[in-house]
Amino acid sequence: MLTKYQQFFTGRPTEEIAQSLLGKQIVYTNSDGTKTGGLIVETEAYLGENDSASHAFNGRRTNYSESLYGNPGNIYIYQIRGHYCFDVVVQDAEEPQGVLIRGLEPTVNQEQMATNRGMNSFNVSNGPAKLVQALGIHSRELDGKPLETSPLTIDITSGKKPREIVTGSRIGVNLKGKDGRKPYRFYVKGNPYVSGLRKREMNLEDYGWEG
Template sequence: MLTKYQRFFTGRPTEEIARSLLGKLITYTSVDGSKTGGLIVETEAYLGENDSASHAYNGRRTNYSESLYGNPGNIYLYQIRGHYCFDVVVQDAEEPQGVLIRGLEPTVNQKQMTINRGMSGFNLSNGPAKLVQALGIHSRELDGHPLETSPLTIELTAGRKPREITTTSRIGVNLKGKDGRKPYRFYVKGNPYVSGLRKREMNLDNHGWEE
């Protein structure tokens, strides 16, 4: 039987889960006990074996991507071009769908996150690999772990509510693939920590959150 936590990540479309994660709080506790974290501002949905942009497209299954086939709420931590990215596994076990955490507004120990990244400003965590580095994660050690018992977790009852959510096609996928232009990317409109957001699109007053 699924836990209450796991049920959040299944039983509804992956796109809906991706939208519902906006504003939720991610935290990571390092081995020395220090904590970093922030609010999710951007996500992308990946719909498994029938999604041309998914790591599981056409039933592709390797030791590297095995975590995608695990229980909902598990971590899929993978490396691409030398950088680590973080997906949450969604849907039932053996149904390899996931949500990429793509942008994070730092709210917990931003000073340490700046040290981890070696830079400050909106570039600190406005991208999937940037936010993982900013949190202080530098390996795949947590791959396959359940969020509810991991040092890397999502607080489902803590966070803020987006004023408006924008939906677009995903970034960095093969646009010529059959699903390359599907509207599976979601972000908090105006939040400056959304990847690739132009300055004129940024809401610097409230970052796109409801008061």
């Protein structure tokens, strides 16, 4: 029996779950109790064994990607070019779909997040590897753990509402693959913490949130 928390991450299309995560707050509590966190502003959906950009494409299953086959709401942390990235596992167990967290607007202990990254401004967390480093995560220790009871969690009960969600193709995937250009990337229009956003596209008044 899935918990109410787990149910948030299944029972509807992965693209819909990816959009519903925009505006939700991530919080990470490290081993000494220090908290860091922020609002999700950018996500990408990965649709499992039939998605050419997925780590599970064509049924590929390794010890490294095993967490993708776990329960909805679990953590999948993987390393690419020496940097860690963070996916939320979605859909039922054995259905290896996930949502990559691509951009984060710092809201909890922003100074510590800047220190963790060694820089200020929007570059602190405007990318998937950047935000993991900003949170203070430097290993795969949390891989496979449930968000609901982990030091890394997402508050699905509250958050901010995007004024407008932009849909586009994913970044950093093989564009020659059959799904390379699919519109599975979603972000808060104008939020300056969206990866690759040009200055002229940034909304510096309300960062693209309602209210």
